[in-house]
Amino acid sequence: MLNTRNNLFPLQNVTTSESIGLLTASATGLLTGFGSTKYRSKFEDEFANYVGAGEAIGFPSGRSSLAALLIANGVEPGGEVLLTGMTCEAVPQAVLAIGATYKWVDINLPLLAMNPELAADAVTPATQAIVVQHSFGLSVDLEPFRTLATQRNLAIIEDCCIALGSSYPDGTLIGTGEFDAFWSFEVTKTMSAGWGGIAMVKDPERAARTRSIRDSAGKHGRVRSAQTLSQAAISAMCYRPQLTGLLAYVPPLLDKLGVFRSSELRTGGMQSQTPVESYGAAGPDSTWKYLIHQLKRLPQQLKRIQENNRVYIAVLESVGVELPPAWLADTNVFLRMPLIVLEREAFEAHMWRHNVDTGRWLDWPVSVYNTQNAFNYSPGECPVGESVARSISNVPTHVAMSKKDIESASIAVADYFNANHDAVDFMSRFLNGDSE
Numbered sequence: 001m002l003n004t005r006n007n008l009f010p011l012q013n014v015t016t017s018e019s020i021g022l023l024t025a026s027a028t029g030l031l032t033g034f035g036s037t038k039y040r041s042k043f044e045d046e047f048a049n050y051v052g053a054g055e056a057i058g059f060p061s062g063r064s065s066l067a068a069l070l071i072a073n074g075v076e077p078g079g080e081v082l083l084t085g086m087t088c089e090a091v092p093q094a095v096l097a098i099g100a101t102y103k104w105v106d107i108n109l110p111l112l113a114m115n116p117e118l119a120a121d122a123v124t125p126a127t128q129a130i131v132v133q134h135s136f137g138l139s140v141d142l143e144p145f146r147t148l149a150t151q152r153n154l155a156i157i158e159d160c161c162i163a164l165g166s167s168y169p170d171g172t173l174i175g176t177g178e179f180d181a182f183w184s185f186e187v188t189k190t191m192s193a194g195w196g197g198i199a200m201v202k203d204p205e206r207a208a209r210t211r212s213i214r215d216s217a218g219k220h221g222r223v224r225s226a227q228t229l230s231q232a233a234i235s236a237m238c239y240r241p242q243l244t245g246l247l248a249y250v251p252p253l254l255d256k257l258g259v260f261r262s263s264e265l266r267t268g269g270m271q272s273q274t275p276v277e278s279y280g281a282a283g284p285d286s287t288w289k290y291l292i293h294q295l296k297r298l299p300q301q302l303k304r305i306q307e308n309n310r311v312y313i314a315v316l317e318s319v320g321v322e323l324p325p326a327w328l329a330d331t332n333v334f335l336r337m338p339l340i341v342l343e344r345e346a347f348e349a350h351m352w353r354h355n356v357d358t359g360r361w362l363d364w365p366v367s368v369y370n371t372q373n374a375f376n377y378s379p380g381e382c383p384v385g386e387s388v389a390r391s392i393s394n395v396p397t398h399v400a401m402s403k404k405d406i407e408s409a410s411i412a413v414a415d416y417f418n419a420n421h422d423a424v425d426f427m428s429r430f431l432n433g434d435s436e
Contacts, residue, residue: 013191013301013399014236018290022193022233025286026226034225039288046295047198053176054200055207058288059214062161062184062197063090064280067097068213069180069199070129072206073155075100077273079128084114084159085365085382086389087133090184091159092375099273103127104365106382110324110431112136112338115384116144123148129155134163134174137333138326142177157181161197164190165302167331178202185291187235190305190335190398191298193290194232195283217280225284232287239400301399302333308397308406312337315410319417322428336361336394339413342426344393347416351395354412359394391430 014022040058048056059065075081077099083091085106095102105122108115112135119130130149134140142156149156158174158181166174175181180203183189185196201207220228231254238250294301309332316323316339336359341347348358365377365385379386395409417424 013294019233019236022229026229030226034284036285039285043288043292054202057199057211059197060283063094065182065197065199066094068210069157072210075128080126082130084133085385097274104381107385109433111138113140120148123152131157133159136338137163137166139168162335165333191294193287217276219282228283304399305397309334311406311410315414320424324431337397339393340391340427340430342423350416356409356412362389364389
């Protein structure tokens, strides 16, 4: 039974032996300290070799990676950054953390990415950068943004947090171009040991500045580092699809009790200019040790995820959903398979009855909560993003699922669409440009 409920397919790539290793490192570190950075340095070298372009700089989170990149790319306090009108709250938090402001730009279909024409219209004299997000593993055509950046002297930063392993149509890995990029290793990502992020910087001078920003944040103390490791270990142990699912309620309970830290709490809110020490301080080095393990098996993991992707795609096509060509490319690695469903509550209830957990990632253009007040979003500002947020649901694709799990989940998807022909037409029309 797949059951995470409030945790969207978490720590999908941490093995049982790695969980035990994280617990052991937590206990050992309380006694001996967490001063080393040797694993982080090794991971940086290996990730840079995997991407094949730029210098990799490890951070405690994706949002701290972005905050440092914004500064290194010349974004100043009071400067403006264009953000995709369907994104995680970590992105505006990073902008706020450095004292900058942002403007929401609506998305386009079928890529669920920033609309370049609207981005051009949104640029003002205060605009200094654009964060271009590759949503769910679908690659964004960067050429219109490159032209805009050249004309208006703007920085481009690629958000690759949910696109690890995806490529452009020519086979080039996302994040390898001339623009700086960042990835997240937070609990729901393709690779994760609980926390972590990385920036790929393409210019040596910017890389030196980015690393300096990271190093100035210092490190966590022993207790917090031990908590970080043990939280990752326990969360990974509690999420196993082959179990009854009851253990998946343990991490949310510990979070409510204050034993675990949420990613929002660990950033201090980041609702205004925030000292880098409060969100950028380095966590325990052992986190990177297990990310190194995962990076070594990443090619096999990505292959497996793509196989799972193809199962869902075949089912959708068999029931009559007309998927756009961009969704059918072999270069996509869907971290989660997004579905656009007419009656989301009914669909998710159907899947739950078939013992398949679903996730949404967002209920509003800014993250999983209706956070327009906290992040200065006005209803109607991004109508396409809002329409997607009202209708999107995700089914799991990750490698913790057996072939039987994927088969059961795909059958449940097929049963729903076969019984709801309006849902077939809705998803087809929506993804091919009619979001009304």
